[in-house]
Amino acid sequence: MRYQDQLxxxxxxxxxxxxxxxxxxxxxxxxxxxxxxxxxxIGKGTVYKHFSSKEALYARLVLDCSRQHLAELQQIARCAPADQAMRRVIRRAFELLQADPLQAQLCLLCDRPAFQERLEPPYREQFIELEGQYISLFGDLLQSSFRDLQLSPDHCQHLIWGVEACVNGVMTRIASGGFAPWAEYIELDAYFDRVTDFIIAGLHGQAAALLAAPATNE
Structure with missing residues (x-):
């Protein structure tokens, strides 16, 4: 690598x-x-040789860390038994956010429509691509976990919406400082376990409900 590139x-x-x-x-x-x-x-003017705006700088922070998390979750999904993979991935996702509350805060910040509107197209495209990779991961986990049910892509999409809502709720809780301000303290590990149980139970119930629902003609 050239010295200029290293610098x-x-x-x-x-x-x-x-x-x-x-x-x-x-x-x-x-x-x-x-x-x-x-x-x-570093001189202020030099910053703009790397990042065109403050939004771009923070977007890069989120993208880099989120890609690292995704790689670890993908590895867990590949190695875990099919009936345990979903639970292990979700639980580990919570642990990664707990270990870095700042990442949770930045993720919520970058997810705001007003923030995304200020981003240059290349960064918005990277967020869309990253979201697609996460959806693909959970879609594969659903297909593997519910292999006997033969879920369609539409079924998986409906189930992923529920997972996303729960994960975003946990992310918000971590970003806000956990349960320290509450009158009754709740230990985060126990909270993660209960939410993971809730997600898994909900997936099973919703998968069965989706397959039992009569088909509709559009």
């Missing part, structure tokens, strides 16, 4: 690290590009 990657990593550190101490809308540059020890 470029080093600067980019420094900017991403600085942005994460600043976001841990302050809200996203209050952190400025100038602060990120100063924290990274």
């Amino acid at each position: 470029f990657q080093q600067r980019e990593s420094a900017l991403l690290d600085a942005a994460r550190q600043l976001f841990q101490d302050d809200s996203w809308d209050r952190v400025t590009i100038a602060e990120v540059a100063r924290h990274a020890g």
Whole structure:
């Protein structure tokens, strides 16, 4: 690798690290590009050689971390027995978010329509591609977990909506600090177990209901 390329990657990593550190101490809308540059020890003008906007910088943080999480979840899905894979993937997804609450906050931020509208098309396209990969993972898990039921792609899509809603709820809970503000403290591991049980039970019930429903002609 050329020295110039190495220097470029080093600067980019420094900017991403600085942005994460600043976001841990302050809200996203209050952190400025100038602060990120100063924290990274890089001139403000140089930042724009790497990221065209603050939105692009934070999008990159989310995309990089989400891809790492996806790779781990895909590995779990490949190695786990078919009847346990869905549970293990969901439970691990919660653990990964718990280990990095900032990622949960950033994911929720980047999912906002107003944020996505400010992103350049290449970043929006990357989010769409990443979402498709997650949907593909859970679609494969559903087909494997309910092999005997022979679920159609439409059935899988309906079930994935329910999984997504539950996972987003857990993400919001982690991003908000867990249950510390509640009068009755709830331990997060126990919460993850109960939500995972709820999702698995719901998938079984909904899969049976979808297959029992009469076909409709459009």
